[in-house]
Structures are given as structure tokens and as C-alpha cells.
Amino acid sequence: MLQLSRYPFHTLKTVPNGSDNRSTGLLLQAGFIRQEMAGAYVFTHLGLRVLKHIEQIIREELDAIGSSEILMPSLGKKESWLKTGRWDEVDVLFKLPASEGKEYALNPTHEEIVTPLMKEFIQSYKDLRNCSVYQFQTKFRNEARAKSGILRGREFIMKDLYSFHANTEELDTYFEVVHGAYDRIFERLGLSGSTFYTFASGGAFSKYSYEFQTELSIGEDNVYICSKCGQAHNEEIIDPAHFVCVECGSTEHRLTKTSEVGNIFKLGTRFSDAFELRYQDETGAMKPVTMGCYGIGVSRVMGVIAEKFMDEKGLVWPENIAPYSHYLIVIGEHLDEALSLVRKLEAEGKSVLVDDRTVGFGSKAGDADLMGIPYRIVLSDKTLAQWGYELKERTEDESQIISL
Ligand SMILES: [Zn+2]
Numbered sequence: 001m002l003q004l005s006r007y008p009f010h011t012l013k014t015v016p017n018g019s020d021n022r023s024t025g026l027l028l029q030a031g032f033i034r035q036e037m038a039g040a041y042v043f044t045h046l047g048l049r050v051l052k053h054i055e056q057i058i059r060e061e062l063d064a065i066g067s068s069e070i071l072m073p074s075l076g077k078k079e080s081w082l083k084t085g086r087w088d089e090v091d092v093l094f095k096l097p098a099s100e101g102k103e104y105a106l107n108p109t110h111e112e113i114v115t116p117l118m119k120e121f122i123q124s125y126k127d128l129r130n131c132s133v134y135q136f137q138t139k140f141r142n143e144a145r146a147k148s149g150i151l152r153g154r155e156f157i158m159k160d161l162y163s164f165h166a167n168t169e170e171l172d173t174y175f176e177v178v179h180g181a182y183d184r185i186f187e188r189l190g191l192s193g194s195t196f197y198t199f200a201s202g203g204a205f206s207k208y209s210y211e212f213q214t215e216l217s218i219g220e221d222n223v224y225i226c227s228k229c230g231q232a233h234n235e236e237i238i239d240p241a242h243f244v245c246v247e248c249g250s251t252e253h254r255l256t257k258t259s260e261v262g263n264i265f266k267l268g269t270r271f272s273d274a275f276e277l278r279y280q281d282e283t284g285a286m287k288p289v290t291m292g293c294y295g296i297g298v299s300r301v302m303g304v305i306a307e308k309f310m311d312e313k314g315l316v317w318p319e320n321i322a323p324y325s326h327y328l329i330v331i332g333e334h335l336d337e338a339l340s341l342v343r344k345l346e347a348e349g350k351s352v353l354v355d356d357r358t359v360g361f362g363s364k365a366g367d368a369d370l371m372g373i374p375y376r377i378v379l380s381d382k383t384l385a386q387w388g389y390e391l392k393e394r395t396e397d398e399s400q401i402i403s404l
Contacts, residue, residue, distance in 0.1 A: 001342050002045070002324065002353045004367075009044040011367050021218045023307035024149030026315050030370045032323075039146025039154030041299075046371065049323035050302055051157065055136050057188045057320065058159050058296060061181045067132040067161055072113045074138055076105035080112040084274045092141040106140035111293065114162045115271040122289060124280045125166050132174070134161035136298060148218065150303040151259060161294040164272075166279065171266060171290045178294050182212060182262055189301060190318040194308070195261065196232035198223055199246055202266075208237065212262035212296075214304050219259035227252035259304050260297070267291040315372030316394055324353040327373035329364045331380035338379050341389065341404065369394065 009031040019025035027033045032047035043051055059069065075096070081087040087095075087105070094106035107113065114133065121127060139158045146154045161178065165171040179197070186195045194215040199208045211234060213223050222235040224243055228250035237246075243253045269288040272278070277289045302321075309316040319325055326345060330338045335356055342352045353373060355364045361378075368376045376399075378390040383401060392399035 213258035314370035
């Protein structure tokens with residue numbers, strides 16, 4: 001339970017100036033985030049709860065496919081980044097000068113840490129059965145321009161998963177397992193209808209990489225969707241003047257703006273070669289380990305959901321990621337009745353924010369809408385005269401009286 005009378009992060013009367021887009025303005029106005037500088041944000045209590053709920057959905061689906069959660073450091077060794085050639089190659093790599101003339105990387109991705117880590121634990125083909133690890137970690141990118149609020153940061157929160165395989169066939173099989181988990185994650189986040197599995201430019205190892213792109217009018221990517229088979233293509237892999245679907249060959253398409261919420265890559269042996277990560281196969285021969293990596297931008301997903309579901313009154317959170325499920329407005333001297341209702345609701349698995357501030361009903365109802373809490377409860381002389389409380393859904397106008 002959260003009691004607003006003793007909560008520091010109050011809302012603002014109007015959207016603050018200088019927001020890049022309306023959802024960022026609403027997140028600021030509702031007190032979910034504060035900007036430290038361009039591309040770096042504070043998540044206050046309500047914002048952090050949304051972020052943790054998104055993380056939990058991702059965690060449940062990755063645990064369900066047998067991946068192990070770990071936590072790697074933000075600081076990376078320069079020697080490891082030199083070893084893979086990425087110290088000079090990655091233009092957004094933050095390089096941090098340190099004592100005694102040393103330098104560190106602030107990791108934008110963790111292949112340079114996870115590959116040497118797993119070298120200690122992978123010796124034989126038996127160690128490669130369903131071998132994958134994941135983490136939620138703050139990532140850093142030295143972006144020339146950081147805009148769009150939490151959609152594009154210099155510092156942001158990502159889930160990254162790394163998988164280790166005996167050969168390409170086993171990587172391909174596991175790739176589809178993770179793809180299935182991602183489909184379930186975006187379904188639970190309420191984004192499945194608008195998120196496309198998109199072919200994007202590959203790399204040294206495979207022809208394509210695969211992105212999960214969510215349709216969003218303020219998105220930074222352009223995606224071409226085949227009208228015949230529905231396959232999505234990042235503009236970087238097509239000739240815009242002569243679109244031809246890579247899946248079915250059709251030229252009919254539509255162009256849409258999207259935001260990239262996830263990506264999955266087949267890394268091959270690039271990193272295992274660099275760190276000599278090998279395993280012994282059934283015949284005793286030493287072979288390089290084949291790797292895959294799989295990201296989801298957790299803080300970006302929060303920004304995408306805020307932008308996608310907001311309405312004219314404020315934010316609208318899906319119930320499974322909302323900071324609290326119920327916003328309880330207390331009118332008059334009824335805090336005791338409110339607190340006993342909170343205990344009842346919490347016993348039913350609901351989470352409650354109690355607005356017991358000494359402000360008028362209009363301000364309280366306005367904040368309930370602005371914060372996007374799925375259910376609003378009013379407890380007052382009027383409802384208690386009917387032995388109950390008023391319950392209204394965030395997106396409905398009708399309310400009903402529920403017995404206490
Ligand atoms: Zn097609």
C-alpha cells in the first residue's frame with residue numbers, strides 16, 4: 001500500500017515544457033520519471049514499479065525456458081574489448097579513464113564478459129545442453145543525440161540473454177525457443193497485435209538479424225510490411241523504390257513507423273573464437289562454441305506502452321504492469337474504513353494506492369486518471385450510506401457500488 005499523504009513525488013498541474021513527446025510529458029507530470037540529463041532518467045517510485053512489473057513478466061518467461069538469471073558488472077575490461085576488436089569498432093562505446101592510466105568500457109552489451117565467464121563452465125558437449133544465461137542490467141551508449149524520453153537513452157535498462165551451442169543446428173533450434181518466449185512476453189505486455197518479427201541486417205555470421213518492432217507513430221524506425229504474407233522488413237535491408245518481400249516475393253506493402261523493443265542475433269563463433277571458448281565433442285575433438293544473443297529494451301518497452309495506451313486524460317497502464325491496480329480516493333474522515341478495505345483487497349492479491357491527501361475530489365480523480373491506475377475506488381459518506389464503495393475502471397465512464 002502507498003499512502004499519498006506521506007509520498008514525496010507529487011504530480012504537476014500541467015505537462016512540463018520541453019518534453020520530446022506527449023507520453024514523456026505525462027510520465028514527468030504524473031511523477032513516474034525525472035530527467036537527470038539528456039538520455040539519463042530517474043525512475044521514481046511509481047515508474048520503478050512499472051519497470052519491475054515488466055521485468056517480472058520477462059523473467060517468468062525466460063525462467064520457463066530454463067535460462068539462468070545472473071548479474072554482470074557495468075564496467076568492462078579494456079583487454080577484453082580489444083580482444084574482440086570492438087574497443088575501436090563500436091562507435092557508441094563509453095570509454096572511462098581510471099586511475100594509473102587505465103581505461104574501462106561502460107558495457108553497451110556483454111559478450112566480452114559472458115564469453116570468458118562461461119569458458120570456466122563449458123568443457124564438454126554435455127555442458128551445452130540448454131546452456132543460456134540472462135540478466136537485467138543498465139547499459140550505456142555514447143549516443144550523439146539522445147531524445148524521445150526513455151525511448152532512447154545514453155543509459156537504459158536491458159534484458160540480455162546469451163546462449164551457447166555445439167553447432168549451428170542446435171543454435172537454430174534454441175533460437176525458435178527464445179522466439180516463442182518473446183512472443184509470449186509481448187503478448188503479456190499487451191503489444192502482440194502491434195509488434196512485428198522483422199528481418200533486419202545481419203552481420204558477419206548470418207544474412208539477417210531479427211528485430212521485434214512495435215508500431216508507434218513516434219518510432220524512429222521505418223518498417224515495410226508485406227501486404228500478402230505480413231512479413232516485416234527493416235528499411236535497412238530493402239530497396240525502398242522496389243520493395244520485394246523476402247518471404248513470399250510480393251511487391252504489395254505498407255510502410256509504418258516503429259520502435260525496436262527487442263532483437264535476436266545469431267553470433268556464430270565470433271566471440272568464442274576471440275576468447276577460445278571450445279568444447280570437447282563425443283569423439284574427443286575440440287570445437288568452437290556457437291553463440292546467440294537476445295535483447296529486450298526494458299525501459300524502452302515502458303516508454304512504448306506509455307505512448308501506445310495513453311488517452312486524453314493521461315496514462316493508461318495494462319493491469320499486469322500498472323504500478324498499483326487500485327487508486328482509493330478517501331473523502332472525509334474515513335481513513336480507518338479505507339485501511340481495512342486495503343487489507344481486504346491486498347488479501348485478494350490487489351495492490352492499492354490510497355489518496356488520503358487533504359485536497360478536493362477533483363484533484364484526486366484527476367491524479368487517478370493521470371497516473372493511469374486501472375481501477376478507481378471512492379469511499380465517502382455517500383458510498384458508506386449504501387454500505388459500500390464506488391468502483392470505476394480507468395477506461396470506463398460507468399461506476400458501480402460494491403458492498404464492503
Ligand atoms: Zn510476403
